[in-house]
Amino acid sequence: MRKVNNKKTFQCISLLLMLINLFSDVYAQWESDKWLENPVSDEIFQTYLEFFTYDKNLNFDLNIRDKSVTDGILRERITFTSTDSMAVTADYYKPNISNLSEKRPHIIVVHGGTPRGKDGMYNRVVKGLIRNGMNVLAIDMLHFGERKTGLITTFRNDDKATNLYNRKSVYLDWVIQTTKDVSRSFDLLVDHYNALPDKIGYVGISRGGQVGFIITGVEKRFKAAALLIAGHLDALETGHLAAACPANYVARIYPTPTFLLNGTFDSDYDMERSVKPLHEQFNPESTEIHWMEVGHTITDDGFNLMNNWLANTLR
């Protein structure tokens, strides 16, 4: 009698486990979407915040590798220590004049999934911010730009999805590291570049916007956040862990003033599936939402809107 029961038990368990395995991707997607409806509780969120703690006393080991002037803009190519054994490559930009006001706002710029990393931000983002009265620190995210590691090689969307975005624990580690890098960038601006802490904003584009939802939900010192052409999941993402889900952070960005800009025809961050449901989670009191009839791109008009908003908000 016992033998028969064992057999049935084995069969049932096998079948159940195989079904779970079969539907795990569907489950992952559903699991990620569920946080759009019901973000995690404050109690759980507090445990997430522990992931992002870092050693504030660690020496920056700031290394100014090069200085150059182009278009009247001074660029310092720098490297600094973010966390133990993790060096961040970045560019600090400001107008090349001697009597620059110390009250100028500072912006930390985080790029999208481009192989050039921060360097891809110069023409379209950095110049506009500088011309609108802000200094800029543009950083490379880990695995991009000067911080390439070989994890991503072609930088095609499928490469990034396979090797980073859809590897849930690897992606969470990366989100945590990027958040720490940005917090350390904030510290660096205050300690070494005399930035006023109440005049520092965040600009994140595409992936820099998606991880920016999390960064600005954790790092409450920012006085403005502009998160452009980003959403809950990109077209190839199949899901993420709760601690790496923007839906669990965006409501907590409040009261930081937030500027959101998206394209109605964006094929990477789909308007209906990925963006609008996330927008609903933001606190409307502190959030300004703009839609432009474009794809996964930002027009000059879009950047002008953002620059004006940042200049006014950080005035």
Next chain:
Amino acid sequence: MNIKVIIKEIRTRSIWQIVGIYLVAGWGAFEAVTSLTETAGLPEWFPAASLSLLILFLPVVLAISFIGTDSSNEITASTSEQKSIKDDDSNKIKSSSVNWRIVFMIGASVMILLTILGVIFFPTENSQIIQRDINSDNNISHETDANADIATVNLLSNIENLDIKYFSLNDNLSVKNEVTTEERSLNLNLGQYAFEITSNGFNNLAFNIDVNEKKIYDVEINLIESNDFNNEMQMISTGFLSADETGAIIKNFMMDKFEVTNKDYANFISSGGYENQSLWNIAVGASLYDGDNNFISNKFLDKTNLPAPRNWSGSIYPEGQGDTPVTDISWFEADAFCRWQNKKLPSSNQWWRAALGENDYLFPWGNDMNNLMKRANFESQKAWESSDENIYGASIFGVFDLAGNVSEWLDIEQNNTSTSQIVGGSWQDSSYIFDISINEYLPLTFHSSNVGFRCVK
């Protein structure tokens, strides 16, 4: 032996349990391996290899358990009432414990084998990642000495008199060597090359080739006779797309070498292009503009309400931008222009064939990502002029600026649609937008400063 006996034997020998246990344990092991692969960065093939091993071992486990189980004890017990129940139980336990041992031994063997495989391969991959530190891409150099690997590039053409010039390029695209030759079969060191091929009476052909393997590269040189109709076009030979798994053949066609410029488009306007209704897709347009058959003269107006692209004034293009691609035009205007030239907008397959040929390259010039900004116009402030000088971005068929500069309208796939695809990415975009798997569809009425077009015939 009939089927009933076999089933009875299988039941008697506890094969079902062993299969069940093996599958559950195997599934558990596979999940562990998958998880480890993700967290520890093990090679991508590791889970597949593990699964293969687990499947391979299944018949071995079955065979061993079938042979290794002595069913006579149980049969004897069931037929002889002289044996005590206690003895029977002890025999079963002994018999199944043999099976358990076998299963566990095989399971352990599989895990040991997997571990050995992981240990052998994991450090190799990991060390590769560690070795690539900051700026490591700049340190990758192609060997050019006498002992370097040599590839053969065959230039295949029916034209007798070809002037062949090629440039061997350094990693930063500076010219290492410039060679003029009449040879059609060239032995070249591995590396990046740009070719310029000319012949009297034919359009010039400039293209890039990424000679990255020690093999024979056959390059078809299809020059087009130079005349008013084919000026600034290149021949795209018959072939397929490596990304198209169906292997569908794309028939040869000609494609504009450059994106259509403002100057080209001004000729279309001055020749009465906006008035000639036969050039326009009236049926689709009227349906999108609520039955308005005059949508051409009502909707496609410049800043001064004259028929022209939206960023023009007085039906004149912006000053100094004659040679930059025309933009701020709808799909209808692009389509009408091509018809005016007895051409059409390219299909998706045609466009990608012209860009990548049969190669699985990242970009039209190959896989070089270190000189993106020299080869293509991404992440900048405006479109650049169409010019023969941008040779390092040309595709194997000699078509320029397919990656970046302006995104390009493709032909509609069916008539009852309101959208069409744009491809290639633009000066506004990051380079990863140049990807055959990205399908960005925009309304046919859409216009933007980063969307233009080119034609085929």
